[in-house]
Amino acid sequence: MARPREFDPEEAMDKAMTLFWDVGYEEASLSELLAAMEITKGSFYKAFQDKQSIYLASLDRYNDNVISGTVAYLSDAAQGTGRDRILGLFEKVAQAVKADGDRLGCFLCNALIDKAAEGGEAENKLQAMVHRLENAFFKALSDDRPRDDAGNRETARGVLSAYFGLRVLGRAGLSTQMAADCIRQVERLLER
Amino acid sequence: MARPREFDPEEAMDKAMTLFWDVGYEEASLSELLAAMEITKGSFYKAFQDKQSIYLASLDRYNDNVISGTVAYLSDAAQGTGRDRILGLFEKVAQAVKADGDRLGCFLCNALIDKAAEGGEAENKLQAMVHRLENAFFKALSDDRPRDDAGNRETARGVLSAYFGLRVLGRAGLSTQMAADCIRQVERLLER
DNA sequence: ACGATTAGGAACCGATCGGTACAAAACACA
């Protein structure tokens, strides 16, 4: 061993992820990245390969931390019925939109729109995350109504698109009332 | 008068709009813009002020052409009931996603995610477009059920978020089946 | 105490960014 690094790579990655999350790939310049991560170029290129690969790593990190958390919440029976959990998630999203002045939204949703993803490795990662979310909704629905696979799959997809829709509207700065209305409509999807 | 211009400003604007639509503000470099518009720098800066203002003009153009078309379709009684028109719109979106290899999606939706919009004039334009869409859904619903303003407003917002959700999933490259499932869920929102 | 080894930081790289200046080219009008 020799000189130890002066920064926490995990922390730095988190800062990088948040910046990509906030402004997307292109808009996050290397200098902004360095400022956010509080390291200099030397350390950056030593610890991470380049901008592209730290972006991919950020996607993985989001998958491992945020998406996994959401999936866990959706399948946590302690949170109530499947319906309760799904509505709870939407409630949390609405809260986040209301509280979060910066309107981060959902990294997955943002990255899907961000053209930087297209074609390469990123696209596969994103599609995998979309499927994880869809399946999490599906399983939550199946907990309540175990025998209706076809119906639950359909509903899961409807809920998924409502989820992304709410995220988009969040970036538009939707009102509390509008968020509440959107959630009421999700409730109707869960009815029957 | 003197030397006439050799390009059609309307056509050039259309090309610019399509590029912004496709890749967003930052990712559309000036040289890509010039290539797409098939003009050179001199003409560009003479005819349009700068990159920022042609972007704003692109948003206006999208509003005037595409959004207006959508709004007109949603309020065209010749297309059937309000329900028919809304489902028809979703059907068209699904078709576009299936056909369109480039997966343009919806400029409004993309721009909402694109951080370039934030804070300035663009944000107002985007919010105005969101409201136009919401109101168009609302009116279509009101044609079928004239007395339920509160319910229609709520449903309109749910449909709006489903619309954006479908657009996001479109960028993710959703399957025909998935699009069909999403639309079936919109049908359920329109029920009752 | 002393190499070996690694991190940190600054100088530097060519390329490209958005934007300007200006001269040559192409028209209208006289």
Added chain:
DNA sequence: TGTGTTTTGTACCGATCGGTTCCTAATCGT
């Protein structure tokens, strides 16, 4: 056929882009 006016293309601008080089600073094992 000038002459004035506008468009067009090109050369150029400083700034910044992502990335590399390389020297110095710091800490290890011995």
